[in-house]
Amino acid sequence: MPTVTLTIDGQQVTVPKGTTVLEAAWKAGSFVPTFCHDPELTKPGACRICVVEIKGARNLPASCVTAAAEGMIVETASPAVIDARKTILELMLDNHPEDCLTCHQAGDCKLQDYAYFYNVKPGAFGGECKNYEIEDDNLFIVRNMNKCILCGKCLRACEEKQGRAVIDFAYRGFRTKVATALDKPLADSVCVSCGTCVSVCPTGALTEKAMLGSARKWEVQKVRTTCPFCGVGCNFDLNVKGGKVIGVTSNAAAPANGRDLCVKGRFGTDYVHSPKRLTKPLIKKNGEFVESTWDEALDLVASKFGEIKTKFGSDSIAALSSARCTNEDNYVMQKFMRAVIGTNNVDHCART
Amino acid sequence: MTNSFEDYLNTDLFFVIGSNPTEAHPMAGAKIMSSVMSGKSKLIVADPRRIELAEKADIWLQLRPGTDIPLLNGLMHIIIKEGLHDQKFIEERTEGFEALKATVEKYTPARVSEMTGVPENLLYDAARLYATTAKAMLCYTLGITEHICGVDNVMSTANIAMLTGHLGKEGCGVNPQRGQNNVQGACDMGALPNVYSGYQAVVNPDIQAKFEKAWGVKLDNKLGLTIPDMMDAAVEGKLKAMFVLGEDPVLTDPDANHIKKALTKMDFVVAQEIFMSETAKYADVILPGASFAEKDGTFSSSERRVQRVRKAIEPIGDSRPDWWIICELAKRMGYDKMNYESPRQIWDEMASLSPIFAGINYDRIEHTGLQWPCPTVEHPGTPVLHTQSFSRGKGLFKAIEHTPPAEMPDEEYPYLLSTGRILYHYNITTRYSSALDAHRPEEAAMIHPADAATLGVCTGEKVRVTSRRGSVVTKVNVTDKVMSGMIWMSFHYKETPTNELTVNAFDPVSKTGEYKVAAVQLEKVV
Amino acid sequence: MSNLKEMRSGIEEQYKAKLNRPRIVVGLGTCGIAAGGRKVMKAIQDEVANRKLDVDVDFSSCIGMCFAEPVVEIALPGTPSVIYGGVYPDNVNKLIEGHLINKTPVTEMAEIQIAGEAKPYDGIPVMEKSGYYAKQVRSVTSRLGRTNPESxxxxxxxxxxxxxxxxxxxxxxxxxxxxxxxxxxxxxxxxxxxxxxxxxxxxxxxxxxxxxxxxxxxxxxxxxxxxxxxxxxxxxxxxxxxxxxxxxxxxxxxxxxxxxxxxxxxxxxxxxxxxxxxxxxxxxxxxxxxxxxxxxxxxxxxxxxxxxxxxxxxxxxxxxxxxxxxxxxxxxxxxxxxxxxxxxxxxxxxxxxxxxxxxxxAMGTEKSKGSKVFCITGKINHTGLCEVPMGITLREIVEDIAGGIKDGKKFKAVQSGGPSGGCLPTEKLDLPVDYESLTAAGAIMGSGGLVFMDETTCMVDVAKFFLNFTQLESCGKCTPCREGTKRMLETLIRITEGAGVPEDIPKLERLATNIKASALCALGQTAPNPVLTTLKYFREEYEAHIMDRKCPAGACAALLNYTILADKCVGCGVCVKACPVQAISGEKKTAHVINSSTCIKCGACVPKCKFEAIVKA
CATH class of the missing domain: 3.40.50.11540 (NADH-ubiquinone oxidoreductase 51kDa subunit)
Structure with a gap:
């Protein structure tokens, strides 16, 4: 593969041809912030926070959309670069609510991180701040467009990952906004609530409704697992706090789905904590289910199976195993039927 | 699936037949949608309904329900007539071509158009596009299998893929997306009446001996009963007891009233469940299992990828992991070779007895899982099947004739009922998700505006749907996404138990029920 | 290929025949139509029909003299064709009577004549020597106003x-x-x-x-x-x-x-x-x-x-x-x-x-060849379209082609290149118009819009106008343009409203520098230009707004104060009636006063006062 060698912050780095200056800078160990850049999405070069100084260039190019070239000399933290980045952050902060204290995204917010890193404070320019109503009228996603920095990742993810393009930029200038067709609420659009937009949002503009107010980002324990719904086999992280699953966040490392999920996987696992869960063994007595102990229930089943096996033979007993349980559960079920009951009468609904 | 989900990004053409992935397999659907939308690939959809993908398709073949075989035979007819078949692949990798050719010869475009309702020009367009696109992937789901000729349907998809050489290659293949999270795994693990784990036949004496030695017991070498046979046997009084683990046949199996009769008839029914399912209500004992979030283990996805399920929280209340409960029963019935301490131990025993899984262990699947077959710990797994040869060596063309559905609309039951899944629900558990259930709390049967006008109903009003087996009331959604004369319902709602209507007819080989076609009457309910 | 040659000879014959007939041609570009050209055309057709005249009535497009619209050309074979300006239905008759019937051009309405081989009329400027056209070339615009664009x-x-x-x-x-x-x-x-x-x-x-x-x-x-x-x-x-x-x-x-x-x-x-x-x-x-x-x-x-x-x-x-x-x-x-x-x-x-x-x-300068079409608008006598050789000076355009500043006022600045361009002051009037010179001066050639301003134009207000335009039209994609131009605009509004602070100028400069350096497209990168050039050439105007709370051009309403000079006011009360907000009061025959907190600075009173007693400052 052809390579190019360039100098970034005084350090030589060799990268494959076609690598962006941003990727090369990261490889060289330089810190370059990004908002709109996403390795899995097209590159709009829009937020401009990743600008760098390249010797001979007229302006400060956005490193995410500039190809590394042989002999290029790049400064990622020159005074001009730092001032441009600070200006961009100041502009963003002046058009953003100052509610980090109570923002759900606090602790996992790029805007917060960079403002901290560059020591940028709100109020540099002042002026009008957008003031949209918070959209909270669907069951899955809360949209607070006041926190949106218009990086456009959500709409690119919607189009490029989900193939839908439910949202796009609307209006112009300062009034530019991410909106559905005719700027209707998501609930009135063709949105299927997959939440992929939420997974890529760098700020608190898009949040999972069910998780709002349930935990600070740093309190959440993430447990990677496999989705219990259809057969695609998506992986995701169960978000756990205090022994309770509070929601799901997607995980870029998931082999079949990456950060993408469907409405069920992202928003449907709360069934685990349904008050309708069965929590005690139940034995039917006189047509009514009565709670029992495990010992009582298991002994009853063991003895009944034993009796029937003795009286009518092994083949008078059958089992439906489960396409929803784990491999291990299924293995022990068929082993139980074959080795303990003594029959091959085991099947499951492979057909629904 | 012969190929992988990752491979969806490599194909230049999707031929989606009997599958509605944007609702039933949303992430598979999203890959197709985004690939088509970006212009990377083309799309042929064969479906009686104007599903979302049909709207994005380059070619939509709106076939009548139950006419998949004539359609595929008709496409093959054109492909052979125009010399678009892959002669080299046929010669090197297959046998039985002449018989296939003789059969599809009879399926002329004119006749196929008559049988399926698809215009002739679209048959030509689809046949040519599929045959001449080098990387063409066929995807199907339950629209193919849930017919009394389901196996023949599946064979037909294999026929057309072999005919055009679209097998054993990247971006190609025949890819059934499995319906449930671990339906692949349940099959893999031997929860079938004919095989042990890893598809090892119970009738094979060597296999039997291997498992007898490992498990330390004498094993039965005759085939067990399939679910429909079990239900019939129960009704006949031959089957006395049933152990139902995490399944709800009353809601999800066809002809629910027959299932209820079977459950009532048996002496002893045990249900191991996380919710009070419709089936559990018939049980004598209910054992509360733990949900997927409360136990360790593995699921196997449609692409044969074995992936970890991890315990995130303690079991709710006094519930227990399913494996633990079953092992505890075994112990209490005097069997001492199921004393596992963890799912990892179970997996390792299974893998040691099943060659196709021998190379897979928990350490290897910690991050991305592995796709079987994976015979050794050095083996990288198998993303694409049949690259060199098929399971039986050469791929066998099966010459297949049309089998009409078991029950078709007639004067008395003039409408055709077809069933399936909607995006917001997955069989049953999602009804217990507060957001999902609030979003789609009830059935909304799809009927065509012309039929709605005949019946005098609008969206949101109710109809009674009656078949020879049962009768339910449902709200309707009037839409031209279904064809006239057809009603489409999901099976998620116990309040509207659609499967009380479906046919008690099964594919003779796979024993899959014909969920996709039943004859019903409709009347407005005021 | 032979096809076109054959066609061409026939077509040329027809065209020649057309030119050999008496013709009245109405300028029907958008400018002509907006000025009433269609009504003029209808009036001419009616008049020709009524009088049963043997004359063709045709139309063309804008010849460039937008200031003179509606424009009508009368061409009689063998004589110079005359282009009249300010033709309206009510003076059509006069033209026809004079030029067509009496064969005497109506000199007072004539703008120019195109003589060709014929002997020019006296008292009407010949096009090539006329003030408007003398310094122009007609290459890419050669057919404009001369041929029928729909033929x-x-x-x-x-x-x-x-x-x-x-x-x-x-x-x-x-x-x-x-x-x-x-x-x-x-x-x-x-x-x-x-x-x-x-x-x-x-x-x-x-x-x-x-x-x-x-x-x-x-x-x-x-x-x-x-x-x-x-x-x-x-x-x-x-x-x-x-x-x-x-x-x-x-x-x-x-x-x-x-x-x-x-x-x-x-x-x-x-x-x-x-x-x-x-x-x-x-x-x-x-x-x-x-x-x-x-x-x-x-x-x-x-x-x-x-x-x-x-x-x-x-x-x-x-x-x-x-x-x-x-x-x-x-x-x-x-x-x-x-x-x-x-x-x-x-x-x-x-x-x-x-x-x-x-x-x-052969036309133009070393690096900027050929000719360029400009639209000259603003406070000048001749607004319109002109085509000039590259390298012509701004002074030639304003003084010769544009006929100088309107109402005898003083030239103050010319804005070149639209929202991406900049404002150049009197000192830059001798700049040759070419890509490099304009860019070096902080403006740009742009697509060819030249807006001239006189002493009554406030340069902060001009910058505000363009920033308002850029902000409204910013596509919203990149942060510097979307957010930055908004803050620049807000700052300019503050300054023109008398609420500016000294730090505003360095803030504007810092924002401008960073927007220029980091915006995504040329529109964003050039959006600060109107501010940067006005700051460069008219900085004192900014300072006057901020430090003295004064608009030297007297254009920024918020900074104006209308007062009645007591020694000149006779107390006639006319101004009281003219004021739409009842801000003026006073006894009859005694000096009136304006309540500055009620006054909306509309200036309606000023022209009503016969005694020049009301002044703005």
């Missing part, structure tokens, strides 16, 4: 499609070389050498290539492209076809703003006629070359004049600029190599091919 016959008879015919017989590389030789640079404002661009697209590999014409003229005060499209649509089509043949495209798209309905109508007509005559479509002139053109109407976004946003818009996407590279020459419309030029650029091509690159390069 392909007029076009062909005046040399039209000869360049296409010539080009189709030429080697493609030779055509590119000819364009390179001409030195033609992008007339939309970019100034990129056209020949080089064509070379890139010619050399780019692609199974399909496109020609796109940018007719999304959006700068305030700019209407060059509209005038060319309305006046000579075939020249644009011919230029596009030559480009298509040269780079290997057979499809062209004209992206024309929907606010130009007349241009779109005339283009459609031109396409239809060209197709009918086999000059467009398949196998053009038997050469085997196929070419079609379609028009895409833009929906009114300024940013769609930016070439990559324009391409997005044609594709049905939101008009937002793409990142470059890749440039459209390599990945343009539908990701295919695309030759994208502006209207004026394409319209120049037939002239260059017919007359040769050297002919064109």
């Amino acid at each position: 392909i016959g007029d076009y062909i008879a005046t040399g039209g499609y000869a360049a296409l015919e010539k080009a189709l017989a030429m080697d493609r590389q030779d055509i590119i070389n000819e364009v390179k030789k001409s030195g033609l640079r992008g007339r939309g404002g970019g100034g990129f050498p056209t020949g080089n661009k064509w070379q890139f697209v010619h050399d780019a590999v692609g199974d399909k290539k496109y020609i796109v014409c940018n007719a999304d003229e959006g700068d305030p005060g700019a209407f060059m492209d509209r005038s060319v499209l309305e006046g000579d649509p075939h020249a644009v089509l011919e230029g596009m076809m030559i480009a298509g043949y040269t780079i290997g495209a057979n499809e062209g798209v004209i992206y024309c703003r929907a606010e130009y309905p007349l241009a779109i109508k005339r283009l459609n007509l031109a396409i239809e006629e060209a197709e009918k005559m086999g000059l467009m479509g398949d196998n053009i002139l038997g050469s085997g070359f196929n070419f079609t053109v379609r028009i895409k109407a833009g929906a009114g976004a300024f940013v769609c004049g930016e070439e990559t946003a324009l391409l997005n818009s044609i594709e049905g996407q939101r008009g937002m600029p793409r990142v470059r590279p890749p440039f459209p020459a390599h990945k343009g419309l539908w990701q295919k190599p695309t030759c994208l030029n502006n209207v004026e650029t394409f319209a120049n091509i037939p002239f260059i091919i017919r007359n040769g690159g050297e002919w064109y390069a």
